[in-house]
Every structure is written in structure tokens, then in C-alpha cells.
Amino acid sequence: xxxxxxxxxxxxxxxxxxxxxxxxxxxxxxxxxxxxxxxxxxxxxxxxxxxxxxxxxxxxxxxxxxxxxxxxxxxxxxxxxxxxxxxxxxxxxxxxxxxxxxxxxxxxxxxxxxxxxxxxxxxxxxxxxxxxxxxxxxxxxxxxxxxxxxxxxxxxxxxxxxxxxxxxxxxxxxxxxxxxxxxxxxxxxxxxxxxxxxxxxxxxxxxxxxxxxxxxxxxxxxxxxxxxxxxxxxxxxxxxxxxxxxxxxxxxxxxxxxxxxxxxxxxxxxxxxxxxxxxxxxxxxxxxxxxxxxxxxxxxxxxxxxxxxxxxxxxxxxxx
Amino acid sequence: xxxxxxxxxxxxxxxxxxxxxxxxxxxxxxxxxxxxxxxxxxxxxxxxxxxxxxxxxxxxxxxxxxxxxxxxxxxxxxxxxxxxxxxxxxxxxxxxxxxxxxxxxxxxxxxxxxxxxxxxxxxxxxxxxxxxxxxxxxxxxxxxxxxxxxxxxxxxxxxxxxxxxxxxxxxxxxxxxxxxxxxxxxxxxxxxxxxxxxxxxxxxxxxxxxxxxxxxxxxxxxxxxxxxxxxxxxxxxxxxxxxxxxxxxxxxxxxxxxxxxxxxxxxxxxxxxxxxxxxxxxxxxxxxxxxxxxxxxxxxxxxxxxxxxxxxxxxxxxxxxxxxxxxxxxxxxxxxxxxxxxxxxxxxxxxxxx
Ligand SMILES: Nc1ncnc2c1ncn2[C@@H]1O[C@H](COP(=O)(O)OP(=O)(O)OP(=O)(O)O)[C@@H](O)[C@H]1O
Ligand SMILES: [Mg+2]
Numbered sequence: 001x002x003x004x005x006x007x008x009x010x011x012x013x014x015x016x017x018x019x020x021x022x023x024x025x026x027x028x029x030x031x032x033x034x035x036x037x038x039x040x041x042x043x044x045x046x047x048x049x050x051x052x053x054x055x056x057x058x059x060x061x062x063x064x065x066x067x068x069x070x071x072x073x074x075x076x077x078x079x080x081x082x083x084x085x086x087x088x089x090x091x092x093x094x095x096x097x098x099x100x101x102x103x104x105x106x107x108x109x110x111x112x113x114x115x116x117x118x119x120x121x122x123x124x125x126x127x128x129x130x131x132x133x134x135x136x137x138x139x140x141x142x143x144x145x146x147x148x149x150x151x152x153x154x155x156x157x158x159x160x161x162x163x164x165x166x167x168x169x170x171x172x173x174x175x176x177x178x179x180x181x182x183x184x185x186x187x188x189x190x191x192x193x194x195x196x197x198x199x200x201x202x203x204x205x206x207x208x209x210x211x212x213x214x215x216x217x218x219x220x221x222x223x224x225x226x227x228x229x230x231x232x233x234x235x236x237x238x239x240x241x242x243x244x245x246x247x248x249x250x251x252x253x254x255x256x257x258x259x260x261x262x263x264x265x266x267x268x269x270x271x272x273x274x275x276x277x278x279x280x281x282x283x284x285x286x287x288x289x290x291x292x293x294x295x296x297x298x299x300x301x302x303x304x305x306x307x308x309x310x311x312x313x314x315x316x317x318x319x320x
Numbered sequence: 321x322x323x324x325x326x327x328x329x330x331x332x333x334x335x336x337x338x339x340x341x342x343x344x345x346x347x348x349x350x351x352x353x354x355x356x357x358x359x360x361x362x363x364x365x366x367x368x369x370x371x372x373x374x375x376x377x378x379x380x381x382x383x384x385x386x387x388x389x390x391x392x393x394x395x396x397x398x399x400x401x402x403x404x405x406x407x408x409x410x411x412x413x414x415x416x417x418x419x420x421x422x423x424x425x426x427x428x429x430x431x432x433x434x435x436x437x438x439x440x441x442x443x444x445x446x447x448x449x450x451x452x453x454x455x456x457x458x459x460x461x462x463x464x465x466x467x468x469x470x471x472x473x474x475x476x477x478x479x480x481x482x483x484x485x486x487x488x489x490x491x492x493x494x495x496x497x498x499x500x501x502x503x504x505x506x507x508x509x510x511x512x513x514x515x516x517x518x519x520x521x522x523x524x525x526x527x528x529x530x531x532x533x534x535x536x537x538x539x540x541x542x543x544x545x546x547x548x549x550x551x552x553x554x555x556x557x558x559x560x561x562x563x564x565x566x567x568x569x570x571x572x573x574x575x576x577x578x579x580x581x582x583x584x585x586x587x588x589x590x591x592x593x594x595x596x597x598x599x600x601x602x603x604x605x606x607x608x609x610x611x612x613x614x615x616x617x618x619x620x621x622x623x624x625x626x627x628x629x630x631x632x633x634x635x636x637x638x639x640x641x642x643x644x645x646x647x648x649x650x651x652x653x654x655x656x657x658x659x660x661x662x663x664x665x666x667x668x669x670x671x672x673x674x
Contacts, residue, residue, distance in 0.1 A: 055514060057673040071673055078517040089508040091330070093337040098330075105326035106516035134337070 004067030006031045006158055006189035007052060011061035014047050014213070021047045023213035024061070031066075031157075034180065034190040036204035038197070040316060044213035045193040046086075049160060052191070053081055065158055079107070082156030082188075086163045088147040092136035096127050096146055099135060100153060107154040117153055124179075125149035141172030148179050159183055161192040165199060177203060197306035211314040221306065226277040228312050229304025230256060233282060235265040236298035237289070245292045252288065254281030263297075278304055323518035327526025328533070331500050335534050341499050346538040348592075349488035353481065353545055360477035366443045367393040368414045369403040378423035385454040386416070391447030407432065413440040416448070474636045478551050482631045483604035486624060488542040489566045490595045492535030497574020498587035500527050500534075501667070505582040514671055524575060524667050528660075531571040539563060551635055559634035562652070566627045569655045572663035579663075579670040603628050607640040623655040 007029035014022040022044045029035040037045050050056035052063050054070030054077055063070055070077040091099050100118040109117060122128045125145040135143060144164065151159055161180070165173040180203055183190050194200055200207050201221045208218045217224055240263050249267065250258045254276065257268035267285060269278040282301060289296060335342055370386065372379045386392045395412065397403050403415030417430040431448055435441040453460070504510040513523050553559045574591070581587055601615040602608065602624035608616040619625040626648040629641040639645060 053515060055511070055673060075517040075519075078515055081515065083511065083515050085508060085511050087508040089511045091334065091509055092507060093334050094330070098333060102326060102330045103512070103516075106323055106512070106518060108322070108517070 003031070004064065005029060006033075006066060007035075007191065008064045009048075009052070009061070010063075012048065012051060012058055012063065013060040014044070014051060014056065015059045021213050022051070022058075025210070025213070025215055027208050027215060027218055029189060029191060031189050032184065032187055033205040034184050034192065034203050036200040036207040037191065037193040037210065038195075038200055038207050038310070039193075039210040040314065041195075043210050045210065046162065047213075048210070049162065049191070049193060053083060053160065054078070079154065080157050082151035082154065082159040084144075084147045084151045084159070084161040084164060086166060088143045090135045090143055090147060090150075093134060095132050096122065096125075096135055096138075097131040099146065100150055103150045103153050109154065121149035121153050124152070139172075141168050141175070144168055144172070144176060145179075148176070152183070156188065158189045158191065161190070163193055163195065165194075165196065173199075197310065201306055209310065209313060216313045217309075224309050225304045225306060227271055228309045229271075229278060229306075230308060230312075231269045231278040231282075231304050232302040233265075233267040233269055233285060234298075234300040234302070235267065235285075235289070235296055237263045237265065238295040238297055239263060241265065241294060242292070245289065245294055248288045248292060249285055252281060252284050254278065254284070321522065321525070323516070324522040324526035324529060327513070327523060328529035331527065331530030332533060334503075335496075335530070341495060342534060342538070345492045345495050345535060346488070346541055348491045349484050349538070349542045350545070352487055353484050353542070353549075356480050356484065357477060357549070360475075360480070365391060365393040366413045366440055366447075367395060367406075367411060368416055368444070369395045369397045369406045369412045370416045370418065371397050371400055371403050372418045373420040376422070379418055382418060382422055382429075382451070382455050385451045386447075388454060389447050389451045391443055391450070403432070407434045410434075414444045470636070470638050472636065474638070475550070477549065479632065479636070480605050481546055481549055481551055482635045483599075483628045485539065485542055485546065485563070485631050486566065486602075486604070486627045487595075487599050488539045489535065489563065489627070490570050490599060490624060491591060492538045493531060493567050493570025493572075494574040494577065494591040494595055495587070496531035496534040497527065497571040497576075497663070498578035498581070498591055499574075499584050500531050501575050501578025502582055502584045502587050503578075506584060510671070520668055520671060521664060524664050527575050527578075527667075528568075528571055528663065531574055532567055535567055535571060539567065553635045554637055555634045558630065562627055562630040562634060565652045565656050566623060569623050569652070569659040572656075572659035575663040576659075576666035579667040582670070598622055598624050601625075603640065609642065623652055626652050 005028045009025050009027050012022055012025040013020065025048060037048065039045050047056065051058050052065065052070065054074050057071055065077055066080055068077045068080065091102070094102070097118060100121055101114060104114045104117060119128070122131050125148065127142060127146060127149075130138070130142070135146065138146070148161070148164070164180070165176050168176065177199070180190055180192065192203070204221060206218065206220055207224065209216045209224070217228065219227065241260060246258065246260060249255060249265075254269055254271070255267055256270040259266040269281045271278050279301060286296065368386075370383060372383065383394060383396070386394050395406070397406065400415070400417060403412070403417070406412035407415055413434045415432040419427050419429065421427045422429070429448070429452070431444065433441050433444050504513060577590060578587055581590065601611065601619045602622065603611075603619065608619050608625055620643070625641065626643070629639065629648060630652070633639050633645065641648060643651070
């Protein structure tokens, strides 16, 4: 084994009494990647991450972050980890500056470095002019930025964000995405849980989809869509198609479903296997149309969405 | 230790930023103090008017006897109408009229009693015969002699006021300790502490230190009030010793309470609900053996009774417990140990990775 993975999870199980919240998870997060944990409410994301950060002890299996056991070498593990909890966990009665200073003290940053780091983090969070304001007076977006700045203050190698954009407006969401991409650019590993597929797609190098505490799929967003998604090809022909044309298209590899309404055709495309994207069937459909004398007036291809991937894999949507 | 200090300082800054908890902590003992003062000043003596016919030596001696009886607050008046008026205006509880032949055989002192309620009426019924006895004391066939058990007598107010110091430590320690920890759970900031590379005990020490200093500020304020009331502790070292031990006990129990309950809403009623009854059965007004045996038995289990006794000892050199001074200190020390153990234990239980 050359280098320890950023996170290595093996046979992870967590039971609360008779209820199994996490059921034999295995995955590996490589250094420097942004890794997403996706799952519906109650699927075990937070439980998993609590075991990764050492807040909770596994019933079975093991966790290592950069080769360190988060329970047995807790102090070392906590230094490696920067956490942005879902509920931000800031001291509302204290100022932004005081919150950061306290974090610096807890993490043993030497006194002479503290002021410098704190002001750099205030700068990063764009809160320099609000440094002396009570956090209780901040908007949700400001609090989230401050919580992110705080997590980065001790320069962790691994940053974990729980639902980082939940309840944040669209503009603030883009700012937070930029922070997360910047973390990756600085060489940090990022683990994030999210309910938003768009977020996972935009940010994540790889995503693990979990349901009922089990790993359902793990891959890059593009590969997940290619493997489990379906595209819809809408065609409008010059004339209503003949029966032989419909039969020919329906028999093509990668075509899952076919509907006709006058000159309009609705073709549902699915991955044919061999790593093909659903859209790989488009040229084959068009070739059949021209071979059998049809002419296309209008064409529209709708790409698969991760929502569909999700629905297909788990049989339910992401949010209740 | 560095982390403990940072945690304590963080808590104290929050206490100053949001001083509600601090104010509540101090409000209770100060309230008690005011109540005790009213109780001692108003409840001790009853106002009466005395109408005299002239100022013969006998009259002066009788008025003096009334004043010395520890029952009456004497207001001289010149007419019977003024006496009746004072009763009507609720300014007096009885109108006493001294006859011109006071001291002669079968002379009669008339007293009109406001018998609205038996408490005040009985005070007069008991007090007046005592004043008469005192007036004729030299002529009585039976005499008595008082021997004091203690070199000095504390004023009633002074005596009970010392126990205010205990209630300040009891409520202050429980509340500051409990609220300081519960707040971390309520705001979710407990994660900030649990994910920091610091050992659990240093969090407890930090919380304890903050609760200790926060409640100490309140306790010192109470001490100043006591000094203003004229309480002058004779044994300062003992006073400081009890104060520190008792504060440690209750701040630690407070930290444990906060860890177990996790919400300020539950810490408040429990601190008051458990703390105040405990205080009242623990001899704030006199020796616990004067009360019911069951209450005394319960009181003996807890440290409050030893704290009250030790404060009274430090202030007046008197010992009101049948447990010896040495044993009481032993019990206080044992409670400090138990408190610390409970505080650390409950915090660890609450934060253990499970
Ligand atoms: N301490 C606990 N005791 C008992 N059951 C628990 C405990 N913590 C979590 N669970 C259960 O475990 C399951 C997984 O919860 P978890 O919080 O990990 O889900 P999640 O994926 O983070 O959901 P969400 O998207 O709602 O945050 C849930 O059914 C939850 O009720
Ligand atoms: Mg969750």
C-alpha cells in the first residue's frame, strides 16, 4: 500500500438497537478529490460521517482518515479534519472574530499567528467589515461563510461539509460552491453530503449514492448518468411514420420505449451496456429513419438527470 | 490546560455578552436577602402606641420595660384618640394606656388590641404581661439569672443572613455550571468542542472554571451586601475555604446536570426546584435539630447544612451542628470529590462516541 487514502471505509455498520442505520458500507475517497455522499432523508449520511469524524463509534467495520483511526488517535484525526456542520454551530452571542479566535485557541495555533490567520479567514469569508458584529445578527449565507472559514482556519487536509447550501439563497450558493472548488484547488480533500443533485453534479469528482445505509452506486456524475439514466429523444417527422419504421426503431439496441403521436415520436433511450451513454443510440435511430425513407423536421434530445438516476436506483426521490 | 482556559474565557465573554444568566444567579440571593431583612425588621416587633399620664419615674420605667421586651415598637401619643386613630390607620396593633397611679396596688394598664389576626394579637397578649413582670422584677419572690453559652449574640438578621452566602453558591454554581454546558448543546457548538483536538477533561475543567468564576462574582457581591449589613466574619480563612469548596461542589454538579439535560429550559427548574428546598431544610434560620427529624435526616445527606454551619462558624464562632467541625469539613471535602466525579462522569457519558 503506497499512500493512505483520504478516507477509507470498510464494512462499516451502525446499529441503533435493532435498527441498522448503516449497513456494510465500503468506499475509498482519494486525496484531493471532492467526494459527494448522496441519499434521501434518513439514508444514513450523517451517521456515516459521524463515524468518519469520530463523534460516533462503528458497530462493526473500520474507518481511517489519512491512515489515522478517528477513535483511537482522536487528537491527530481532529487536526486533519475541518468540519462545517449543517447547523453551523457558531457562538451567536460572540463576534465573528471571537468565534475564529476561539477556534484558533482550541486548535493550538500559536499566539503570534492567531491574529494573522483570523484576519485572513475573515477576508476569505468577506466578513472583515463585520468582524466585530455578533454572529446572531448575520444572515444564513454569512453564517455559512463564517463556518467554512472557521473549518479552514487550522488548515485541515480533509474538509467535511454537511448540506453546505441547505437554506441558502441562489447567489450565496454559488459563492459557497466557489469556496469548495477553491479548497480542491489548494489540494484539500472535500467530503460533502447533499440533497441537491445539481450541487453534486457541479462539484463532485465522484459520488456515492446510499439508501437504507447501503451503497447503491459509486462513480463520477457523468458515468452514473450514463449507466443508470435515460435520455428522451423527441422527433418530428415530415409525415406520420409507417409501421415498419416504428418496428425497426423499437428493435434498436439502447431503445427502451417508443411512443408515436401523428408525426411525433418519443423515444426513451437507455444505456445499452458496455459503458455507452444513452445518447449513443441517437445516430442509430436517425440512420433507421433515413434508411426507411423518413425525414426529420425537428429534433430534441433531453439529457438524463441525476434525479432520474436516483429515482431509478432507489425507487424514490431525494427529498421527502 | 491551555484549552481549558480558552474554554473558560469564551464562556465568560458570553456571560458578559448575555448577562441574563448572571443576573438571575444574583437575583435569587439578593431577593432572599431583602426578604430576610424585611422579615427580621418587620416580623420581630409590633408597633404600638403608648399614652402616658405625665412622666413619673414609674411611667418611665414601664415604657422602658415595654421597649426592652423585644416585642414592641413604642410610639408615645398624648391622647386616647390618637391611639385609636393609629389602629384605624393600620399604623399600630395596640393602644396601651398607662394609668396615673401606675405602680400603686391594683393599678390597671388598659390595652386596646387590633385583633384582626391572631398573629399580632397574640404578640401583644404575650408581650404585655412580660413587660409587667419586668416592671415588677425587683419585687418578685422568684429571681432568674441568664448564663450565655456564647460570648456574643449574633443579631437574628446577621445570623440568618450568613446562609444567604450558601444560597448564592448553591444556585450560582448549579445555574452557571448547568447553563454553560446546556448552551453548547442547544447551539450545536458542542460539536466545535468535540471536534477540537483537546481532551474531554479539559472541556470539563474549562466549563467548571467559568462557572466557578461566574458564580464567584455573584457570591462576592453577596459578601459585600453582608458586610454592609454589619456581618463581620471572625475567621476569614475558614470563610474563604467553605466558599471555595461549596462552589466547587455545586459548579461540578451543575456541569453534570447540564450534560445530562442538555437544555437550559430544564436546567433552570431543576436548579431551583432541587436547590431551594434543600436550602430551606438545611438550617438557614437555626440548628436543623430544631426542625422535624425527617427533614434533618435528609439535610444531613447534602452538603448545604455543613456549608451553613461552617459559614455561621466562620462569622460568629458558633457551631450549630451535632456533627463535629472536623467531620463536617471531611463531608464537605468528600462532596467536592463526589461533585467533581459526577461532573466529569456525566459529561463523558454525554459525549462518549457511541
Ligand atoms: N442516535 C440515534 N438513535 C437511533 N436512531 C438513529 C440515531 N441517529 C440516527 N438514527 C436513525 O438512523 C437513520 C439514518 O439517520 P441519518 O441522520 O444518518 O440520516 P441522513 O441520511 O443524514 O438523513 P438527513 O438527510 O435527514 O440528514 C435514521 O432513520 C435515523 O432515525
Ligand atoms: Mg443528515
